[in-house]
Ligand SMILES: *[C@@H]1O[C@H](CO)[C@@H](O)[C@H](O)[C@H]1NC(C)=O
Ligand SMILES: *[C@@H]1O[C@H](CO)[C@@H](O)[C@H](O)[C@H]1NC(C)=O
Ligand SMILES: *[C@@H]1O[C@H](CO)[C@@H](O)[C@H](O)[C@H]1NC(C)=O
Ligand SMILES: *[C@@H]1O[C@H](CO)[C@@H](O)[C@H](O)[C@H]1NC(C)=O
Ligand SMILES: *[C@@H]1O[C@H](CO)[C@@H](O)[C@H](O)[C@H]1NC(C)=O
């Protein structure tokens with residue numbers, strides 16, 4: 053039976069590499085059937101840009117697993133190396149892989165990672181703080197970094213960040229460095245689809261130095277089971293990247309659902325269901341003096357947003373140094389946010405439907421107005437928002453406050469039918485020319 057099963061696979065694929073079975077279980081359990089690479093079209097919005105094609109793979113490698121929490125990093129690295137340049141790497145659906153060693157996977161080329169089982173990162177917080185990959189920006193670190201050219205990740209499996217130990221440790225010390233679950237670093241062309249991401253220590257995804265990457269059908273969730281919340285668990289943060297699409301996904305988290313960090317350009321985010329988040333955010337930007345942050349050509353379409361602090365959000369640091377918290381401070385950086393559209397959002401229990409601030413991290417508004425942001429905001433459209441806010445700021449449903457009309461222009465807010473629980477639709481407005489003709493500014497600063 054088993055033999056003919058293997059033969060069938062061998063006949064289907066041009067060549068099959070069998071890594072030595074390393075456990076009895078590996079010998080006895082039938083191997084996963086190779087997944088067909090999914091094809092999720094970029095829709096309904098697209099970038100008007102041709103993404104590179106990804107040739108079919110011609111060999112298959114199965115990643116063995118030790119089981120029982122023993123480190124499988126060497127098995128994973130070995131299988132990937134065997135199948136790099138044209139192969140298909142299968143993580144068996146019956147296996148639970150443990151990763152206890154930081155994996156540098158930036159050498160990938162023309163390879164598919166078919167993750168059907170579960171990959172769990174070890175809970176050794178001392179090891180990871182010393183060895184996770186330092187991505188420098190905002191002290192971000194990652195368990196692994198996946199980069200190179202033409203890489204597809206799929207399979208219906210799960211990546212588990214073992215976050216609970218980190219949530220509890222962070223409650224004791226905010227300066228610990230919590231790894232990001234999935235680091236897409238320097239990837240040119242690829243897709244990540246049909247994957248479940250669970251219990252990330254902080255952000256779920258960092259997409260940096262990457263172009264032409266599509267994320268589709270991802271589920272994100274992982275709440276804390278102790279009194280210590282799972283903080284800063286952004287769904288995606290994009291940085292120094294372009295032509296990125298994030299779509300058709302379900303996110304249950306505790307910070308930005310998606311966040312466009314410095315130098316995020318030409319992106320589409322569509323058909324997301326976000327619950328518990330801080331909204332779809334541009335920023336924070338302008339954090340570092342001497343740096344130029346650009347975020348432009350972003351289209352956010354058809355988002356369902358519930359139990360969140362914000363729907364659409366643009367957060368920029370002021371022109372003077374400020375502190376949001378001990379581990380997050382900045383201000384004075386320059387740059388530009390332009391051509392951003394938020395089109396169609398259904399809100400439920402969201403504190404602010406729309407929030408624009410150029411005073412991020414600074415409580416003293418007088419000081420912000422005295423030192424306007426060095427980062428301009430222009431050509432912003434927010435339209436077709438429905439639903440209700442939470443009672444937090446009732447009667448307000450939005451906050452639109454720049455630090456000077458000279459650094460904020462061409463802001464269009466239209467067809468927003470969002471109401472507060474008491475049926476109001478007020479906005480706090482400040483330093484945006486002409487905004488009072490578009491929304492009900494019931495409070496001004
Ligand atoms: C790639 O494989 C699919 C089936 O999985 C097949 O339909 C398609 O024709 C193949 N493409 C090429 C270029 O061989
Ligand atoms: C960490 O993982 C090890 C091995 O899986 C387990 O024995 C230990 O209890 C875990 N520690 C914590 C704090 O969860
Ligand atoms: C991105 O590329 C730049 C320039 O090569 C490099 O300095 C940086 O370390 C890379 N990674 C990130 C996360 O910025
Ligand atoms: C990194 O964290 C330290 C505190 O641990 C903070 O002082 C520093 O500003 C952070 N660096 C960046 C780049 O955010
Ligand atoms: C999304 O991924 C799951 C596996 O995680 C799969 O079962 C489901 O069929 C996928 N949905 C679509 C529309 O492809």
Ligand SMILES: *[C@@H]1O[C@H](CO)[C@@H](O)[C@H](O)[C@H]1NC(C)=O
Nearest residue numbers: 095096323324325354355356
């Ligand atoms: C909007 O997104 C939802 C999933 O959140 C999806 O069911 C629906 O088809 C999408 N609408 C359009 C026009 O794509």
Ligand SMILES: *[C@@H]1O[C@H](CO)[C@@H](O)[C@H](O)[C@H]1NC(C)=O
Nearest residue numbers: 275304305326327328358359
């Ligand atoms: C949203 O998340 C909260 C926990 O933060 C949960 O109680 C609630 O059931 C979720 N709602 C939906 C519709 O998934």
Ligand SMILES: *[C@@H]1O[C@H](CO)[C@@H](O)[C@H](O)[C@H]1NC(C)=O
Nearest residue numbers: 291292314315343344345346
């Ligand atoms: C972002 O792009 C601008 C303009 O090209 C450049 O000056 C700046 O150094 C880039 N910043 C980062 C963090 O890569």
Ligand SMILES: *[C@@H]1O[C@H](CO)[C@@H](O)[C@H](O)[C@H]1NC(C)=O
Nearest residue numbers: 099318319348349350351391
């Ligand atoms: C604005 O951004 C959208 C979405 O990315 C893009 O399609 C459009 O071409 C951009 N407009 C300009 C003038 O660059």
Ligand SMILES: *[C@@H]1O[C@H](CO)[C@@H](O)[C@H](O)[C@H]1NC(C)=O
Nearest residue numbers: 415416417418419420422423
């Ligand atoms: C806010 O800043 C202004 C201008 O520097 C200063 O006069 C004022 O005392 C500050 N207010 C508070 C509450 O710190």
Ligand SMILES: *[C@@H]1O[C@H](CO)[C@@H](O)[C@H](O)[C@H]1NC(C)=O
Nearest residue numbers: 371384386422423424425426
């Ligand atoms: C940033 O803005 C502040 C206050 O508006 C100004 O004093 C400073 O010169 C600006 N810095 C740069 C680099 O533009």
Ligand SMILES: *[C@@H]1O[C@H](CO)[C@@H](O)[C@H](O)[C@H]1NC(C)=O
Nearest residue numbers: 468476477489490491492493
């Ligand atoms: C402002 O509020 C008034 C009274 O509640 C309402 O009639 C009007 O439609 C609102 N304007 C906008 C732009 O929402």
